[in-house]
Amino acid sequence: MSGRAITQVTERAVALRGALTERVVVADGAMGTMLQASEATLADFGGHEGCNEVLNVTRPDIVRAVHDAYFDAGADCVTTNTFGANLGNLSEYDIPERIAELSEAGARLAREAADASAAAVGRPRWVLG
Template sequence: MLDAVVLTREERLALLEPQLARRILVLDGAMGTMIQTYGLAEGDYRGDRFADWPRDLKGHNDLLTLTQPQIIRAIHAAYLEAGADIIETNSFNSTAVALADYGMADMVYELNHAAARLAREAADEFEARDPDTPR
C-alpha cells in the first residue's frame, strides 16, 4: 500500500472545490451491478469468517467488503480507470436496520469503516499516479 497523506475533511474539500469550479466531476456507477458480473455463489459471500453463519448471505453485497475485498477494490479501480473522479463506498445497506436481516446489526461500524478504507485506498492509488487530480 502507498504511504498516503491523511488530509482532513476541510483539506479535501479545499482540493475538491476548485475542480468543481473548473469542470464537471464524474461519479462512479452502480456497485451492485458490477458485483453481479462476478457471478458469486453463497460461499463467496461467506468467506472463511462467516462459513458457519446461520443465515443465507448470498446477495449481502456489503459483506464482500470483508470477505472479498479484492473484488471491491477491483471495482473501485475499474471506475477510476474509466474516468471517475469520485467513488462511493460499498456500504449501501450497512445500516443497523438492513444488517439485522442477516443477524449482523452489530457490524455497522466494521462494515462502514472497511468500505471507506477500501475506497480511500483505491482513490489514493490513483491520486498518486496523477497528483494534480485529487480523488
C-alpha cells in the same frame, strides 16, 4: 480521528469544492451491479447472499477491483460499498452488530483505491460515502 486525518479530510473537501466550481466532476456508477457481475459465490458472501457490504471484509479484492475499474474509466470519485450498512438492512441478515466493521472496511477500500489512482494519474481522486 487524529489531527492529521482531520486536516487531510478538510483539504480533500476544499479540493473537491474547487474542482466542482471549475469542471464537471465524474462519479462512479452502480456499485451493486458491478459486484453482481463479479459472480461472487455464496461463500464469498459469508452465507449472507446478496449482502454486498460483507464483501468488504470477505472479498476486498472484488470491491477494490470495482473502484479501480471506475477510476481507470475516468471517474474522479467513487462511492463506498456501504449503501446497505445500516440497521434495517443488516438486521435482515442477522448481522446488525457489523455495521461499523463493514462501513469502516468499505471506506478504507475506497480511500486506498482513490489514493492509488491519484498517485498514478497525478490528480486528486475523491471518495463519497
